[in-house]
Amino acid sequence: MLTTTADTDVGGFPLYNGSSGTFLPVKEGNDAMATVKFDEATRVYPGNDTPSVDRLNIDIQDGEFLVLVGPSGCGKSTSLRMLAGLEEVNGGKIWIGDRDVTNLSPKDRDVAMVFQNYALYPHMSVADNMGFALKIAGVDKGEIRKRVEEAAKILDLTQYLDRKPKALSGGQRQRVAMGRAIVRSPQVFLMDEPLSNLDAKLRVQTRTQIASLQRRLGVTTVYVTHDQTEAMTMGDRIAVLKDGILQQCATPREMYDSPANVFVAGFIGSPAMNLVSVPVADGGVKFGSHTLPVERDSLAGGGSNVIVGVRPEDVEVGNEGDGLELTVDVVEELGADAYVYGTPTDDAIKLEGGDDSLVKPFIARVDGRRVPMKGEKIWVQPNSSHMHVFNAESGARLSH
């Protein structure tokens, strides 16, 4: 599930479709600490009662790759644009390093917005295509050449610098585009769904390459996506937003292992975590025929019901009558293992996160050599050391 972003060969860095932004820092080198701080940052659109971004607090470290993720309308793009200077900040502050940038214009912030749209100029050499924006900013020729050569080295384009873009392969052209952003050496890169116009296969290739390049450059980066897999594979840390409110900001591992609430638990991970509302019983919670032991402390805040979360790989298939009874609907064979999609036989038990039109199945990962048949009944229970318990009312995490 968790793919690490291996430092892939940059020579095989074929198809980045990003583009450089336009905000141009004109300076020699870049030694300032580019931390980013959202400090109670709030955006309320005129005419709205509820903020689109509500008292956002995130501290981003120098060189960190932070991903803002959440469903459509959660405020992730608005947050990024507040940092870029494109949205007004109605409350709180935004800091880059030790500068309060809350009221600065976009071009005074030393950030580069990286877009998916990008044009290469056919009559200009690759070097000029990478460096022309520096020329506009009045950087002297020697400095431009130096920065272009450095970027070309990182992007493996050195031997093509004096050619025209037409002579390049598609992948090399994409790298020229990235080069245009790099030569500006901004304090912060901002990327808003840069992969959204790529096809599925290319998206997978490219996300690893962006992450790898970002690590080589060590430039603080804030990246927006709606895709949790993209977030998990790319980010040093992930900030999950919903309805303008930060749900959790943590490393992919922490996010996966200890989601702060039911929303994060259901959003992060694929296939999604099973979330079942179950009654509290003496010494634990009732899960089908079983009482699962849960520490009394963990249940203290909850009511008579709690939500138990278990990831498909942490589901144990037991003997007949042990745990929760499921009817198998679909089996997805993956070779070494298989995913079983089932429905609780007791139709009073519903999984959280489904909607009216679609009953959410209970998903279990099972040994590929012991796969149940469609229509068969199986009994499942969580591996108690990887079980999550949430307050049924507030959705907040109860277990540690």
Place this chain on the structure above:
Amino acid sequence: MALQITTARPDPALLDLPWSTPLEDWPEDLLAALPRGISRHVVRFVKLSGRVLAVKEIKEDIARREYAMLRNLRRLDQPAVEPFGIVSGRVSADGTPLDACLLTRHLKFSLPYRALFSQGLRPGTETRLIDALAVLLVRLHLTGFWWGDVSLSNTLFRRDAGSFAAWLVDAETGELFPNLTKGQRAHDLDIARVNIAGELMDLQAGELLDVSIDPVEISNRIVTRYEELWAELTATEEFDTGERWRVEERIRRLNVLGFDVDELAITTDIDGTSISIQPKVVDAGHHSRRLLRLTGLDVGEGQARRLLNDLDSYRASTDRQNDDEELVAHDWLTRIYEPITRRVPRELSGKLEPAELFHEVLEHRWYMAEREQQDVPIERAIEDYVRSILPTKPDEASVVGVDTIEMPVIAD
């Protein structure tokens, strides 16, 4: 999956286009022009039932978004190309799914900037293009449209009485907001500035633009022109109660710039000694609307201004200042404008739009009169123009072309 066609103007001929073939492999006999240059997406211009359509191959969700955005912009009366339809669910003969196609109508008599430069233009053309783009950007921003990718390549230009009018062609990155923030406007302007400079540098590298022209200086013009116009259209003005004529004066200034004021906020201070005014809603097209009302002619703003001037001098020379304006306009249309514009032989009709031709004839008459040191009747001017000038002009009715480099968005 079955082919799905969304269009506001169903045309059965659409079904005959080879949708199961990737756009870049479409047969040449379908194309209105061979692809010139290279673009970010694959774009082709095809002939369909007597019109020219631009076909762009992109992902379906992006195609739908851009289609809806272009429709919205048209509804808001903004100068944007007309969306024609979307074709999705395309599958090649071997079963491979193909990207959707967004169809837009080619804007007749419009010119891509690169085509303009390759004609070898009068000096100062580059600044006139920038001025037109500044007007377009201000208009879009007043509507709440954030473009996100302002450039000469994403714009088409139409001749407008010696200057140009700019039209938006690519709305892929755009978004509509109730109002734009200062930061959003500044961002668009900055994108425009950098893109324009890049585009002009490329023209120089391609030897289409004289090296004596400084791309950076020209690109800075977008910022100053935009800011001047924005201030004139939106700034609050304060004056003493005794200077009430300044309200009229402000409206007149906006009219001269081609804008009507639909809503003006007027406030006084507590003791009533000073007044402040601020235009709240302004509409471009002051002259073209007036001409349309008087004559039914739908032309560019600069052309309308020119035609209205000629209408005024007609009125003065025929001593009809006291007649009903509409009656005079009708006579001018049938006795002057239509006879002149109809003098163009059919084979030369693709050179210039009628209103632009009329403007050129007026200019030509002025030069003839100067040369001969006497008044020249318009009949003689059009005769001379059609004989000596018009045949030397390029055909501009359907100039198409795309000009950036294709950036693949699918895996090799």
